[in-house]
Amino acid sequence: MIAPRPAVTALLGTTLVGTILLGTAACAGPAATPTASAVPHGYVAGAAEMAEPQLQLATINGAGSLALLDLLDGTSAAVTTLDEVSTVSTDGRFVFAASAGPGTVTIVDSGTWTVDHEDHQHYYRADPAVVGTVTGSGTGTVAGGGTLTTVRFADSGTGLILDTGDLADGTVTELGRVAGDPGDGVLVPFGDSVLAGRTDAPGSAGPTDAPGSAGNGAAAVRVLDSSGTPVPGATADCAELSGTITTRVGVVFGCADGALLATAGTGADTDAGIAFERIPYPDGVTAADRALEFGNRAGRPTVAAVAGDTGAWLLDTRERSWSRLATDTPLLRVAAVDDSAGHVVALAADGRVLVLDAATGSTLAATEPLLPATLAAAETGDAGLLDGVDLTVDAGRAYLNAPAEGLVHEIDFADTARIARSFPIDGEPRFLAETGR
């Protein structure tokens, strides 16, 4: 449910709320502490700072039960039950479960997250909670990670811009709404701005600039402010837009001719403080082999994408360069770890997880096939089962859900693709998302 942006006083009423004692610290020491209490805006009561990443796997099973598996101690707890889930994503803290049928996205706070200070990180844990649900039309695709979180509904093209800080407080606050045209597209926050684009058909006339299209014009990526209003002139062409990912360097968009990279730049073309650069593909890349979807370790500058049936792409957003890794078996998923050893982890079409070397493209290690039952079920009717199979990587491990097998596998990519742990999940883990990172 969408609530109007509340003032702090409105949350608390105008009467004084009762005194919350701070234990012995309440009146002790140099801190002058007031008597009555209000939790300051943005504060998460009960959040604890921890020594290390509080990694969790959110799984949603065939019955819609969302459970959180604590990767530190292996315990699991059910959080909520959802209907008709069709896709799941995460920004590393919140789990976004989209249901295409009713056109909803339910936002669940996993309660664990990392704050990145570049040279070091801070790790937090609080209680998980269901934050709320937003409603649109069709599949809602969510992008987050910063102060803004966006949802774009494909069937209407409508986008919502939400306040991430309020999600942390347990409230869904709509800061802006982006009108659009039905069809695939992207809506991605970047700092205080939002980047929007709609996918055009191959070979269409090119960028449209219809008045009132509010930045969702096809074949172009536009800059909107946090209320959804287009910034005049801040736009860049992107034909056949497909796929987007955010790295420390900027936001990547997949275009027919290569990547479009938006960075917080300076210069003539940066009306909104955002610069666009093109990173073209090497010569001779066919449409079938272009990158359509990207995967990385959260924030890392090098991202990976499946290259048709030929292997994988690596895009180094810092160096602005593409490289190509050939594999014998076509890939279904791929993610770049971007660690010092250059590990790239992929799910091959035969159900094996491969570890590739970013520098040489060679296959360093492979697991046994991990998805025999899932692949068989996908062949014989339940084609959607494979759509929810996800491969996620963090600094030390990769995780793969095997729904028909009823397992989530933890893979040590730095140690010959060893299966470190396998977690049984009740009722088929249809969807997977890793939080706490």
Next chain:
Amino acid sequence: MRLIRPLTLALAGTLGLGALTGCAPPADDRPLVVVTTNILGDVVQNLVGTEAEVLTLMRPNSDPHSFEISAQEAARILGADLIVTNGLGLEEGLQQHLDAADSAGVPMLAAGDVIDALPYAAGTGSDTGNTGSDTADPHFWTDPARMIDVVEAVTAAIQADVEGVDAAAIEAKATAYTAELRTLDTEMTAAFAAIGPEHRNLVTNHHVFGYLADRFDFTVVGAVIPGGSTLAAPSASDLRSLVGAIDAAGVRTIFAESSQPDRLVQVLADEAGLDVAVVELFTESLSEPGAGADSYLTMMRTNTERIATGLSP
């Protein structure tokens, strides 16, 4: 260590009622010195005694990079006679409030501006590929000599900017506290002198000991401490960075923050044949009373004792 961040208290609907304070003495007519971090808050309290009210914004056991303040505190900042900050980018979460106070003409002193600042050391405890940055390291307090420089500057600022304090009384307190800091410095020098130069290696995932290392000739050896998800089913590859650091440093104690230090010790023994202790240090915040770091002097002595014990042959 699990650090529960205490609730920050505020008063709804009383913005601007700066005179309303909670604890005795109420209705404080004394001048107000606002300090951001609790480490500097303790230091400043030692300098002003009862001559002024000291409002420390950061609670015990919190994170100086991201703590938040109440609306009431934000209002009180604007009425302060002096604001003492750490500076060098430490209090990023407070910047808008500090900027507002600066615009309002409140005198401000950033400790980082009065010390000989060091560049940030190469990223420790992370494999992010950072090789250090151009920015200065804000964690100057791990060197007591630099804290003496700060005390001198804060004392001068109080005398210059805070009306109504007894300058002679402030001078006397500053002299006494500086003497305590010199004693601390002497103690630390003596304790570390007992560690041979070849053993003065801090294998750590903490990122705050650059100044201590600079002052007392330690080498900070950054290490990736395996997290709980990898310690559950570890392999040698998970330990490679840490084992390499321990071997290179030739130490029997590492100073790491780990949620499962006992498990880490066991894994290092089982997988790498290393017999090491895992010891935690206080880093960026004072503790609750009695917990080992309830004042700046106590925090420094606790860390000194732990380092000296851990690295002595």
